[in-house]
Amino acid sequence: MELPKDNTINTRLLAQIFNNTVATYKYYWFVSILDIVVKEQRRQISFWEIIVGMIAEAWYPIHYFRLSFGNSDSLYNQIIELQKVLNIPIDAKKDEIKKLIFNNLCKPKIKGLLRVFTLNVPYRFLSPWINYTTDNQVVGLSQSYTNNCIYSIKDDVIEINPRWDQYLNDNYLILRDFTFWNLAVFLQKRNPNVPDASSKLVKPIQRESLIKQRNFWDAYIDLNGSMKCIYTGKELYKKNYDLDHFVPWSFVSHNLLWNLLPADARINSSKSNNLPVLGEYLRPFARAHQQAIQTIYPKNPNSKLLEDYLTLHDSLPELIRLSENDFLNVFQKTFSPMVQIAENMGFKYWQNTFRL
Numbered sequence: 001m002e003l004p005k006d007n008t009i010n011t012r013l014l015a016q017i018f019n020n021t022v023a024t025y026k027y028y029w030f031v032s033i034l035d036i037v038v039k040e041q042r043r044q045i046s047f048w049e050i051i052v053g054m055i056a057e058a059w060y061p062i063h064y065f066r067l068s069f070g071n072s073d074s075l076y077n078q079i080i081e082l083q084k085v086l087n088i089p090i091d092a093k094k095d096e097i098k099k100l101i102f103n104n105l106c107k108p109k110i111k112g113l114l115r116v117f118t119l120n121v122p123y124r125f126l127s128p129w130i131n132y133t134t135d136n137q138v139v140g141l142s143q144s145y146t147n148n149c150i151y152s153i154k155d156d157v158i159e160i161n162p163r164w165d166q167y168l169n170d171n172y173l174i175l176r177d178f179t180f181w182n183l184a185v186f187l188q189k190r191n192p193n194v195p196d197a198s199s200k201l202v203k204p205i206q207r208e209s210l211i212k213q214r215n216f217w218d219a220y221i222d223l224n225g226s227m228k229c230i231y232t233g234k235e236l237y238k239k240n241y242d243l244d245h246f247v248p249w250s251f252v253s254h255n256l257l258w259n260l261l262p263a264d265a266r267i268n269s270s271k272s273n274n275l276p277v278l279g280e281y282l283r284p285f286a287r288a289h290q291q292a293i294q295t296i297y298p299k300n301p302n303s304k305l306l307e308d309y310l311t312l313h314d315s316l317p318e319l320i321r322l323s324e325n326d327f328l329n330v331f332q333k334t335f336s337p338m339v340q341i342a343e344n345m346g347f348k349y350w351q352n353t354f355r356l
Helices: 025-039 047-063 074-086 094-103 108-118 135-142 162-170 172-190 211-224 265-271 278-299 305-311 316-321 324-345
Strands: 044-046 151-154 157-160 241-245 260-264
Touching (some): 025 044, 025 047, 025 157, 025 162, 025 172, 044 047, 047 108, 047 157, 074 094, 074 108, 135 151, 162 172, 211 260, 211 305, 241 265, 260 265, 260 278, 278 305, 278 316, 278 324, 305 316
Antiparallel strands (some): 044 157, 151 157, 241 260
């Protein structure tokens, strides 16, 4: 991805800021600086403000999607610990996270958790402009904006080089996209089995509607009369169920039909982002899907939603003709590794308090 050029600064050096990166710090450091410079129109920024911004930006992919940041990355562990100490909701908004951390920054434990990010990141970020030897040498060279570097450092404050100010403001969105594109490449290598890792870096403003999927299950209920919730045994009719993501959306990041099933309305909030116990629920889950497509396909063989199942089996007519055990095996091959990967990432298993 090429950055916009400018006659007064060397953008080629800026494009090198993520070279030889072994952790996520530089990505989140730069995004935090960009947000403060552009949204708050400030050039002098303390390390602590930048670090709190880093925490808020990385909060969602770590807590909600459980992305691995790699063994050499402290950001993951510090954010997990901050959540425990301050009891911040995992789905809190960025401004709320920042406020809660700033309000507790005077506490030694909180400052201690964040101090690790003051040690190397501010200085090594300038490595495209200043060859890193010691922090003190970087500080001294930065204060004269050696090689027209992007900021200077004094004590625990950076000051944006005036020559860079207009460029950062004019190209804010491009620079943010550039950073997240590089971050996505970095994290995909550390999460090779995680579906759609690049979409899990930023909290979505709005989830995709499930109207079409709900219409599918409504049509099945119309033809079948009703269906039973696999978790509670409750009889389900149109308008008295929720659509449950069998494996949480926060892991799969999609709404494909084969991962959705009508469930008792109490289940969705209880099950939340937790995993189903496959030994208990996969067979009834697969059976419900088999019965649904065997009912819907003869009535509407050209249904676009039925094409979702082609990611599990390359022929819908063949899938429909499978025995119950063979159909279960198709689902087993899909869901077993998926659930195992999610468990390895830290997703917990759901404890059903609404048992049959």
